[in-house]
Amino acid sequence: MPTIFLAHGSPLLFDDRGWVSELAGWAKALPRPRAVLMLSAHWVDRPITLGATRSVPLVYDFYGFPARYYQTTYPSPPAPELATRLRGLLQGQPVAEDPERGLDHGAYVPMVCMYPDADVPVLQVSLPTLEPAELFQLGRALAPLRREGILIVGSGFLTHNLRSMDFNLNATPPAWATEFDAWTADVLARRDVDALLAYRERAPGVRQALPTHEHFVPVVVALGAAIDEATAIPSFPISGFIYGTATRRSVQFG
Numbered sequence: 001m002p003t004i005f006l007a008h009g010s011p012l013l014f015d016d017r018g019w020v021s022e023l024a025g026w027a028k029a030l031p032r033p034r035a036v037l038m039l040s041a042h043w044v045d046r047p048i049t050l051g052a053t054r055s056v057p058l059v060y061d062f063y064g065f066p067a068r069y070y071q072t073t074y075p076s077p078p079a080p081e082l083a084t085r086l087r088g089l090l091q092g093q094p095v096a097e098d099p100e101r102g103l104d105h106g107a108y109v110p111m112v113c114m115y116p117d118a119d120v121p122v123l124q125v126s127l128p129t130l131e132p133a134e135l136f137q138l139g140r141a142l143a144p145l146r147r148e149g150i151l152i153v154g155s156g157f158l159t160h161n162l163r164s165m166d167f168n169l170n171a172t173p174p175a176w177a178t179e180f181d182a183w184t185a186d187v188l189a190r191r192d193v194d195a196l197l198a199y200r201e202r203a204p205g206v207r208q209a210l211p212t213h214e215h216f217v218p219v220v221v222a223l224g225a226a227i228d229e230a231t232a233i234p235s236f237p238i239s240g241f242i243y244g245t246a247t248r249r250s251v252q253f254g
Contacts, residue, residue, distance in 0.1 A: 139224020154218025
């Protein structure tokens, strides 16, 4: 099973028919997962914490949107067996549980687009840190799940500067955004782990692209889960910019 990183968008993504179609097409091209293990930019909590393994309401972690965006539901099956397997893989590390936490918008928005029938079990777990080296090792620890039919998903945005966004559909991305996007694409294509882990020091435009880092680091987990397989060649099923400075670049490893 490949591992993926996807640009998840806000709930406004549901109104972008082209983007919804791209995500749906991507899902159809992937092997059918037995379950999804989701790591979203919108849940950072140490130690690594397992979300609900039963049906609970979604987390509408956004404010000021029209009422219809708070009426979205996604009753995907729970994944208690995956939770048990995950604890086994992370033996020696503390693992917590938050049984009342449902999927946040970084998790359910792309799932609604990719698996609209909500028939694939989903387990969301927290990012335990924003430190790339630690997250890379977490990805490597999760790698055995790929052979078990589990789709490991990192959900975020490779660029994420809310103050710089321009909702003019014809907005031209600034140089810092395109340069950071191109640098990241090159590093991922070459599977250059050293460069990726040092992105805060090496990447052009990183301060403008990422005032905070939670939206970028899920890609580190995704690469970590694939790095030990030489044939897991990266590809970019979705690319381009939206809102002026936000790259939609998404990555498939393998």
